[in-house]
Amino acid sequence: MPLTPETLPRHELNGLPVRVVESDDASREGLEGRVVIETTNTLSVEVRENGESRVVMVPKSGSTFEFAITDDAADLEKGSGTASKLADTQPAAADESSAPADRAGGDAASCRGDDPSRDRHHAAGEGVAYVTVDGLRLLSRPARRTETNGDSPWQ
Amino acid sequence: MDVAAERIERLHDLARAAAADDEHDRARYYVRLARRVAERNRLTLPRTFRRFICDRCDAYLRPGRNARVRLQDGHVVITCDCGAHTRYPYGDQ
Ligand SMILES: [Zn+2]
Numbered sequence: 518m519p520l521t522p523e524t525l526p527r528h529e530l531n532g533l534p535v536r537v538v539e540s541d542d543a544s545r546e547g548l549e550g551r552v553v554i555e556t557t558n559t560l561s562v563e564v565r566e567n568g569e570s571r572v573v574m575v576p577k578s579g580s581t582f583e584f585a586i587t588d589d590a591a592d593l594e595k596g597s598g599t600a601s602k603l604a605d606t607q608p609a610a611a612d613e614s615s616a617p618a619d620r621a622g623g624d625a626a627s628c629r630g631d632d633p634s635r636d637r638h639h640a641a642g643e644g645v646a647y648v649t650v651d652g653l654r655l656l657s658r659p660a661r662r663t664e665t666n667g668d669s670p671w672q
Numbered sequence: 673m674d675v676a677a678e679r680i681e682r683l684h685d686l687a688r689a690a691a692a693d694d695e696h697d698r699a700r701y702y703v704r705l706a707r708r709v710a711e712r713n714r715l716t717l718p719r720t721f722r723r724f725i726c727d728r729c730d731a732y733l734r735p736g737r738n739a740r741v742r743l744q745d746g747h748v749v750i751t752c753d754c755g756a757h758t759r760y761p762y763g764d765q
Binding site (some may be wrong): 518519520524527528529531532553554659660661663664 | 674675676678679682683685686698701702705708709711712713
């Protein structure tokens with residue numbers, strides 16, 4: 518089963534381009550980068566800004582994440598040059614096209630805990646899908662997510 | 673291929689990329705996560721992955737950088753910087 522919007526909560530998050538759509542801590546909102554380390558309760562996002570990179574730890578609970586999925590997400594890792602370029606460009610593209618829709622989706626998701634429509638995905642550009650996931654759905658030990666969270670949003 | 677096998681494949685790529693950037697602790701984290709995912713889903717890591725990780729310290733091995741590769745009588749010996757040896761045969765297979 519490839520990495521699709523449906524399988525994303527069970528799949529590997531490390532290495533994916535991500536944007537923090539919403540967070541309890543306003544200073545973390547809008548962070549864009551790549552997931553480098555996942556723990557039970559946090560995602561560490563590597564943010565590259567004008568050649569410098571820093572790693573910001575974002576708690577899963579209380580945040581809404583937007584992941585960018587390409588057909589070959591794994592291939593992006595091979596060249597770090599292209600990876601950083603993509604990390605810079607992709608979420609920016611999302612800002613222009615789908616940000617208002619995502620905000621709305623995120624709001625709805627945070628109100629209704631168990632709604633199956635929480636995973637919103639937008640096909641934007643060529644072969645790139647943006648998936649918005651409530652951080653609460655990712656709360657799990659990294660190695661266990663594959664078994665514990667089924668494709669169904671129902672527990 | 674199920675999600676677990678794909679995760680392992682992606683973790684292999686991530687570990688290789690991290691080791692290439694000299695981020696050895698991060699590479700170790702990816703290797704350990706891959707091992708844990710394999711363990712929980714009753715899979716074996718692919719041979720190409722297994723041959724590039726240290727059994728003792730979970731480092732991702734880059735021959736010439738943090739691993740020594742020597743050929744001996746019918747087998748290869750890989751020595752990690754931590755001192756652990758791995759041996760595997762070559763030849764009539
Ligand atoms: Zn070692």
